[in-house]
Amino acid sequence: MANKKPADVPQPPSTQSTELLRELVAHLREHRTQLREEWASSITEAQLLTAMTKDEIFAEATSVYDNYVEALATGTFEALQTYSRNLSERIIPRGVETHEVVGIVLLLRDVLARSLFAKYQGDFTKLNRILDAYEPAANRIANTVAVGFVQERERVIRQQQEAIRELSTPVLQVRERLLILPIIGVIDPQRARQLTEQLLRGIRTNRAKVVVIDITGVAAMDATVANHLVQTVEASRLLGATVIVTGLSPEIAQTIVNIGVDLGKMNTVGDLQGGIEQAERLLGYKVIPVSEGATAA
Amino acid sequence: MPDDIRVLIRSNPDIVTARQEGRALAALTGFGATDATLIATAISELARNIVSYAGQGEIILRIVENNPAKGLMIISRDAGPGIRSVDDAMRDGYSTSGGLGLGLPGVRRLVDEFTIESVLGRGTVVRATKWLR
Amino acid sequence: MEVPILKQGRYLIATIQAALSDEDLQQLRRTLLERVIQFRSRGVIVDVTSLDVMDSFATRTLRDITYMIRLRGADTVIVGIQPEVAFAMVQLGLTLEGVATALDLEEGLAHLEQRARNSS
Numbered sequence: 001m002a003n004k005k006p007a008d009v010p011q012p013p014s015t016q017s018t019e020l021l022r023e024l025v026a027h028l029r030e031h032r033t034q035l036r037e038e039w040a041s042s043i044t045e046a047q048l049l050t051a052m053t054k055d056e057i058f059a060e061a062t063s064v065y066d067n068y069v070e071a072l073a074t075g076t077f078e079a080l081q082t083y084s085r086n087l088s089e090r091i092i093p094r095g096v097e098t099h100e101v102v103g104i105v106l107l108l109r110d111v112l113a114r115s116l117f118a119k120y121q122g123d124f125t126k127l128n129r130i131l132d133a134y135e136p137a138a139n140r141i142a143n144t145v146a147v148g149f150v151q152e153r154e155r156v157i158r159q160q161q162e163a164i165r166e167l168s169t170p171v172l173q174v175r176e177r178l179l180i181l182p183i184i185g186v187i188d189p190q191r192a193r194q195l196t197e198q199l200l201r202g203i204r205t206n207r208a209k210v211v212v213i214d215i216t217g218v219a220a221m222d223a224t225v226a227n228h229l230v231q232t233v234e235a236s237r238l239l240g241a242t243v244i245v246t247g248l249s250p251e252i253a254q255t256i257v258n259i260g261v262d263l264g265k266m267n268t269v270g271d272l273q274g275g276i277e278q279a280e281r282l283l284g285y286k287v288i289p290v291s292e293g294a295t296a297a
Numbered sequence: 298m299p300d301d302i303r304v305l306i307r308s309n310p311d312i313v314t315a316r317q318e319g320r321a322l323a324a325l326t327g328f329g330a331t332d333a334t335l336i337a338t339a340i341s342e343l344a345r346n347i348v349s350y351a352g353q354g355e356i357i358l359r360i361v362e363n364n365p366a367k368g369l370m371i372i373s374r375d376a377g378p379g380i381r382s383v384d385d386a387m388r389d390g391y392s393t394s395g396g397l398g399l400g401l402p403g404v405r406r407l408v409d410e411f412t413i414e415s416v417l418g419r420g421t422v423v424r425a426t427k428w429l430r
Numbered sequence: 431m432e433v434p435i436l437k438q439g440r441y442l443i444a445t446i447q448a449a450l451s452d453e454d455l456q457q458l459r460r461t462l463l464e465r466v467i468q469f470r471s472r473g474v475i476v477d478v479t480s481l482d483v484m485d486s487f488a489t490r491t492l493r494d495i496t497y498m499i500r501l502r503g504a505d506t507v508i509v510g511i512q513p514e515v516a517f518a519m520v521q522l523g524l525t526l527e528g529v530a531t532a533l534d535l536e537e538g539l540a541h542l543e544q545r546a547r548n549s550s
Contacts, residue, residue, distance in 0.1 A: 151365045158430065190430070197331055200513035207533055231520040238516040238525075240509070240532035240541075309452040316483050317449065334483065334514035338522060341485040400486050403522035 017133040024134055025073045027119060028112060036065050039104075039111045048103045051095045060087065064145075068108060072137050077144045084148025092149075092156055101149045102142065109138045162194075171202040178279050179208040179241075182272070184217035192228035199232060203239045210279040211236055214272045216247025226255045233266060242282060243267060246275035299325075302358040304344075306375075312344040315356040319371065322358050326369050327429055336369060339407040339425055342400045343373035351377020351420065361426060368409070368428035376420040383415055433458045435465055440472040441542055443535070448480045455491045462495060466502050473542035474499055477535060479510030489524040496529045505545045507531065509538035 028035065040061045043049055049057050063083070071080040088101070116134065120127035172180045181199055203211065213232070215221075221229070233243040244267045248256075257263055269275040302322060304315040319340040323333035340356060347354035354375025361370045380386050386401050401423075405411040408425040415421040431454055436443045442465055444458060462474060476492065478484070496506040507530040511519075519525070532538040 147364065154365055196517060197513065200516055204513055204533065207537075209533075209537075234525050235513075235516040235520045238511045238519060238531050239513065240534075240537055313449050313451050320482065331514040331517055334512075334518045335521065337483045338485055338515075338518040341483050342522065345485060345487060400522065403486075403524075406521045406523075407518065 020130050020133040024130055025069055028069045035111055035115055036061055039108050042107050043104050048100045068141055071141050080144050081148050084145045085152050088149040088152035092153055098149060102146050105142045105145050171198055173206050177209040177283055179206060179211045182214045187225050189224050192225045196232045200235055203241045208241050210242050210282050212244045212246055212275040212279050214246045221252045221255055223259050226259055230261050244269055244275045244279055246272045304356045306344050306347045306354050306356055312341055315344045316341045319358055323369055326360055335407045336427055339404045340371055342404050343423055347375045351375035366428050368426050370426040373423040379417040379419055379421055380415040383413055437469060442471045443475045445477045446481050448482050452487055459491060459495050463498055466499055466504050471504050472546055473505045475538040476508050477510045484515050484519050489526055493529055505542055507538045507541050509534050
């Protein structure tokens with residue numbers, strides 16, 4: 001009788017269990033058509049993968065089935081993991097969720113287990129041995145597929161978050177060679193870093209010589225973010241651009257001084273308008289008043 | 298998971314090799330251009346320390362996983378004189394002329410996790426890890 | 431690997447390749463100084479567009495180059511620092527203080543011409 005091993009620790013199969021798995025794989029391959037049908041129907045019955053059509057489910061079911069059996073046959077899971085990532089890449093945009101993917105793999109495991117019960121019901125000893133060989137592998141497969149799906153999903157979410165952050169922090173080209181970066185709201189270190197990256201790329205793309213970073217809309221800034229701001233100014237200079245910081249509140253000015261930065265070295269102007277005017281002067285634009293006697297905006 | 302990449306550091310050209318391997322592995326792992334540059338820069342500084350202070354050592358590059366997170370670990374190992382005071386070396390007192398001293402606080406800023414073990418007369422091991430965000 | 435240096439009027443343009451070793455940098459420093467003297471150049475542009483990593487040694491050497499060339503009465507400007515490289519540099523604490531920088535070759539030349547105008 002094969003020793004019962006903990007299901008979640010992958011053990012190199014003993015000769016006996018290898019034999020049994022071989023028998024199992026042969027059985028699964030022999031009854032492929034019928035078991036696949038059974039599985040596909042159970043998916044629809046359980047109301048999983050509702051985002052996909054019956055044909056699509058059947059097509060994917062075929063690939064999953066074959067990969068499943070292949071993993072059982074070879075005892076290796078790399079190919080399955082790769083397949084799982086590819087599959088996830090296909091179905092995530094269709095709105096398929098994690099519980100559905102886990103659900104269908106468990107359904108397959110059950111369909112196959114039931115088929116084993118049917119085949120070996122005359123020989124309980126053999127049935128137990130086969131289940132002992134099958135169970136750890138089946139659980140490992142379910143885990144591999146689920147992890148592959150989750151990893152892919154997290155990658156997609158990261159991408160989407162990145163895109164959202166980019167959209168919400170626009171670097172504006174207002175004039176030739178002049179960029180404005182208005183920062184509004186709360187900045188965490190991650191957003192601050194993204195701002196820096198976007199700005200630097202923007203300087204390069206727009207060949208900006210002056211950048212006005214307006215932080216009027218920023219309520220408070222901790223030392224880490226203040227440090228990021230200073231680094232942004234320094235990095236911009238390395239790309240040949242001058243940075244003017246506008247809208248510096250007394251509190252933020254104090255934070256910057258506290259982290260040991262000489263504010264005198266930083267180019268700061270009270271408000272955005274003033275900053276733009278100075279930028280234009282730096283760029284050599286002449287600012288001509290619209291008409292005499294008109295008040296400044 | 299692919300095997301570790303080991304680069305023997307004996308002289309200056311090895312610094313270039315190490316950071317090129319690092320950049321390639323970073324790209325393979327899925328890091329973007331900016332993070333790949335941070336990784337390559339960290340490797341360059343660590344390899345440079347080996348050449349300057351220990352004469353010879355090794356840079357090991359390893360893909361690490363912490364399900365589901367994935368990252369790259371840089372291990373800098375040498376059998377050099379060791380660092381007398383790790384605390385001092387890690388203090389952020391870099392001068393504006395930049396590059397004096399071991400540059401370790403700077404390297405720490407480039408990565409997410411950073412550990413350093415050093416025994417006088419025995420050598421130093423630095424482990425710097427950057428995770429895919 | 432030797433760094434190619436072009437002469438453009440009174441200016442020299444050194445274009446750095448990606449795989450730059452410490453020896454290459456030191457050689458560049460020597461060669462640039464020789465050429466500045468030989469051609470009585472007014473300015474030097476060091477183009478680091480292809481440089482993928484700027485570490486402490488590279489920063490130190492570029493600063494040395496700037497100072498040494500200034501002793502010969504010429505200006506230096508570093509151009510083409512990539513956004514990712516600039517980011518890594520400031521994280522590492524390397525600021526290239528005292529060294530002029532510009533976005534690219536065009537801007538670099540404009541900078542040198544402006545300096546020449548200012549000093550004449």
